[in-house]
Amino acid sequence: MTRPIRVHLDSQTWKAPHMRVDADxxxxxxxxxxxxxxxxxxxxxQDWQGVDGALADAEILICQSKPPVEAIQxxxxxxxxxMTMAGVExxxxxxxxxxxxxxxxxxxxxxxxxxxxxxMALGMLHFRMPHLAxxxxxxxxxxxxxxxxxxxxxxxxxxxxxxxxxxxxxxxMGLTVRAVRRNQAAHPLADAMYPPDALTEAATxxxxxxxxxxxxxxxxxxxxxxxxxxxxxGGGGGVVNIGRGPVMDYDALVERLDDGRxxxxxxxxxxxxxxxxxxxxxxxxxxxxxxHMSSDDPSTYIQRTLDVFFQNLEAYAVGRSPLVTEIDxxxxx
Amino acid sequence: MTRPIRVHLDSQTWKAPHMRVDADxxxxxxxxxxxxxxxxxxxxxQDWQGVDGALADAEILICQSKPPVEAIQxxxxxxxxxMTMAGVExxxxxxxxxxxxxxxxxxxxxxxxxxxxxxMALGMLHFRMPHLAxxxxxxxxxxxxxxxxxxxxxxxxxxxxxxxxxxxxxxxMGLTVRAVRRNQAAHPLADAMYPPDALTEAATxxxxxxxxxxxxxxxxxxxxxxxxxxxxxGGGGGVVNIGRGPVMDYDALVERLDDGRxxxxxxxxxxxxxxxxxxxxxxxxxxxxxxHMSSDDPSTYIQRTLDVFFQNLEAYAVGRSPLVTEIDxxxxx
Numbered sequence: 001m002t003r004p005i006r007v008h009l010d011s012q013t014w015k016a017p018h019m020r021v022d023a024d025x026x027x028x029x030x031x032x033x034x035x036x037x038x039x040x041x042x043x044x045x046q047d048w049q050g051v052d053g054a055l056a057d058a059e060i061l062i063c064q065s066k067p068p069v070e071a072i073q074x075x076x077x078x079x080x081x082x083m084t085m086a087g088v089e090x091x092x093x094x095x096x097x098x099x100x101x102x103x104x105x106x107x108x109x110x111x112x113x114x115x116x117x118x119x120m121a122l123g124m125l126h127f128r129m130p131h132l133a134x135x136x137x138x139x140x141x142x143x144x145x146x147x148x149x150x151x152x153x154x155x156x157x158x159x160x161x162x163x164x165x166x167x168x169x170x171x172x173m174g175l176t177v178r179a180v181r182r183n184q185a186a187h188p189l190a191d192a193m194y195p196p197d198a199l200t201e202a203a204t205x206x207x208x209x210x211x212x213x214x215x216x217x218x219x220x221x222x223x224x225x226x227x228x229x230x231x232x233x234g235g236g237g238g239v240v241n242i243g244r245g246p247v248m249d250y251d252a253l254v255e256r257l258d259d260g261r262x263x264x265x266x267x268x269x270x271x272x273x274x275x276x277x278x279x280x281x282x283x284x285x286x287x288x289x290x291x292h293m294s295s296d297d298p299s300t301y302i303q304r305t306l307d308v309f310f311q312n313l314e315a316y317a318v319g320r321s322p323l324v325t326e327i328d329x330x331x332x333x
Numbered sequence: 334m335t336r337p338i339r340v341h342l343d344s345q346t347w348k349a350p351h352m353r354v355d356a357d358x359x360x361x362x363x364x365x366x367x368x369x370x371x372x373x374x375x376x377x378x379q380d381w382q383g384v385d386g387a388l389a390d391a392e393i394l395i396c397q398s399k400p401p402v403e404a405i406q407x408x409x410x411x412x413x414x415x416m417t418m419a420g421v422e423x424x425x426x427x428x429x430x431x432x433x434x435x436x437x438x439x440x441x442x443x444x445x446x447x448x449x450x451x452x453m454a455l456g457m458l459h460f461r462m463p464h465l466a467x468x469x470x471x472x473x474x475x476x477x478x479x480x481x482x483x484x485x486x487x488x489x490x491x492x493x494x495x496x497x498x499x500x501x502x503x504x505x506m507g508l509t510v511r512a513v514r515r516n517q518a519a520h521p522l523a524d525a526m527y528p529p530d531a532l533t534e535a536a537t538x539x540x541x542x543x544x545x546x547x548x549x550x551x552x553x554x555x556x557x558x559x560x561x562x563x564x565x566x567g568g569g570g571g572v573v574n575i576g577r578g579p580v581m582d583y584d585a586l587v588e589r590l591d592d593g594r595x596x597x598x599x600x601x602x603x604x605x606x607x608x609x610x611x612x613x614x615x616x617x618x619x620x621x622x623x624x625h626m627s628s629d630d631p632s633t634y635i636q637r638t639l640d641v642f643f644q645n646l647e648a649y650a651v652g653r654s655p656l657v658t659e660i661d662x663x664x665x666x
Contacts, residue, residue, distance in 0.1 A: 112483070113481060116456060116459070116460075116483075117456075117460060119452065119456055119506075120453060120456030120457055120460055123449060123450075123452055126449070126453075127449075127450060127453055127623070127626060128626075129453075129457075129462075129621070132621070132622070132623060132624070133466050133621075136621070136622050139610045139611070139615040139616075140610070141606075141607035141608055141624045142624060143625060144626075145626060145629060145630070145631045146630075147633065148445055148446060148449060148633075149449050150445070172505065173449075173452075273474075274474035275474055277472045277473070279472075282469060282472040288462070288469070290460070290465060291465070291468075291474045291475060291476040292476060293460065293461075293476045293477075293478060297478070297481060298478045298480070299480040
């Protein structure tokens with residue numbers, strides 16, 4: 001029998017309890033994967049205490065935030081860092097990551113919740129809920145009628161877990177889906193694929209745009225005036241951002257919400273978060289602010305995350321590379 | 334060949350143009366139904382002008398509001414009045430309707446739009462949008478997380494077109510549906526059926542309640558404290574009313590929105606409409622006000638309504654009774 005794989009798990013006590021990778025969470029996941037999993041020796045830490053000692057012999061680190069760089073660089077046996085989140089922009093650039101150490105995220109975890117959120121968000125834009133929220137603040141009875149959402153078109157920008165979950169919701173509702181993605185291979189949830197540099201074309205005449213982009217140097221303000229102005233103006237449609245705040249140009253969006261070219265927007269991500277009390281977006285008309293709730297399901301979050309870990313572990317155990325949800329050092333996602 | 338059926342259509346110019354039964358609308362519908370329809374002689378009027386003359390020989394009247402009673406009582410050949418709406422509470426009681434004259438509504442017309450609205454409303458309650466709208470007014474970042482909507486339970490009160498469309502949406506989203514309906518026959522969209530006097534039982538432990546009741550003397554304030562207090566308290570759930578305002582006890586609802594027993598509500602119907610500017614509901618916390626937009630699709634409204642007329646006409650032409658969407662004189666719907 002081969003030597004057990006040495007795994008260290010670190011939890012951050014300032015993070016929500018449902019996200020922690022403590023012994024309880026680990027044992028619950030192990031129960032489901034015991035048959036498939038390789039033999040492991042496991043240790044647990046909090047807030048990076050004792051990480052130097054743990055990484056003296058650990059091969060795999062599972063953690064919730066960027067590890068202390070010095071500890072990582074001294075960890076001679078380390079082969080793989082598994083992050084318990086999807087967006088790893090806080091770890092970029094990856095120049096601190098030693099060659100030969102793989103970095104994975106929990107891609108896939110957020111699918112079911114995001115699918116439900118996207119369905120709601122599309123419905124809300126179709127039924128003019130951002131406009132109605134503004135009207136309600138003004139005590140104004142102001143109906144605006146549209147036909148059915150079935151048959152409308154949505155442009156989904158970014159086509160990973162969040163994008164595919166959004167497309168899944170849209171297809172169930174009878175929409176046409178245009179996907180903007182680097183990888184141009186056909187996808188069953190997309191009626192058409194566009195590369196990132198054809199974003200404006202992808203948005204042309206679309207009723208809805210859902211942005212699910214990760215934040216990388218290449219995606220900052222990627223969705224802005226050009227995409228907005230290509231969309232169908234007015235009507236029961238609009239813009240959703242569930243990626244990261246800075247990937248969308250909110251100043252350009254605000255201008256178009258003010259003059260009605262974009263009928264409504266639903267934003268789930270901001271910079272910074274929480275959005276400060278005095279931020280003008282709170283008062284913006286035709287805008288619904290969601291406090292980063294579109295994708296996390298606390299009751300399943302850490303178990304679904306550990307399921308992704310065990311999927312990767314199967315690949316790791318047989319020496320496959322890249323791992324299933326491995327972050328590309330160039331693109332940063 | 335038999336004598337053509339004499340039909341008179343009256344439009345009300347104070348109603349929305351997309352609801353009018355003018356010659357254009359009629360001819361467009363006739364085009365679809367020419368083969369099936371009986372031979373007819375048709376006349377058109379506006380705002381009841383010339384209705385006395387038209388009804389001297391008309392067998393069928395198609396109209397948008399309660400006809401002048403005197404004209405109806407003198408209309409010796411009249412056999413059938415087709416209303417171009419679903420809710421006929423403005424015609425009740427039906428003591429003015431001569432024996433032997435059938436009254437039909439456009440039941441079925443609102444299905445596709447209502448299905449989309451119900452899906453959105455369930456999602457909005459699940460994702461706490463009424464709470465978030467209140468938080469946005471206060472510039473407060475206040476996330477509240479739930480698991481998935483799949484697996485939750487909705488009680489649908491009233492199970493005609495609006496109720497079935499709501500149940501249809503709920504089933505697609507993976508909810509369990511309890512239907513409250515006089516007719517207790519099993520229905521493919523309902524997991525359980527309850528009679529009206531078991532409403533409290535039907536609401537017990539439910540996450541959501543969607544009210545689609547017509548307004549009749551029997552339904553006034555039918556959904557109130559007892560049903561609300563039977564529901565699951567708090568959590569990502571709540572109450573929707575797309576029936577008529579007075580069928581729900583809004584004072585009882587407001588009390589529970591204030592103290593949090595009901596997390597949120599989405600109301601589409603009020604008494605009176607439009608809701609007056611000074612009405613306290615505009616300021617109610619955890620409440621989303623929709624200005625009666627849940628069911629009407631202007632681009633298809635009158636054509637779908639006339640499709641219902643032609644369905645009824647087939648039954649009428651062969652002497653079937655009651656007609657397909659005939660209003661029951663006792664229940665008033």
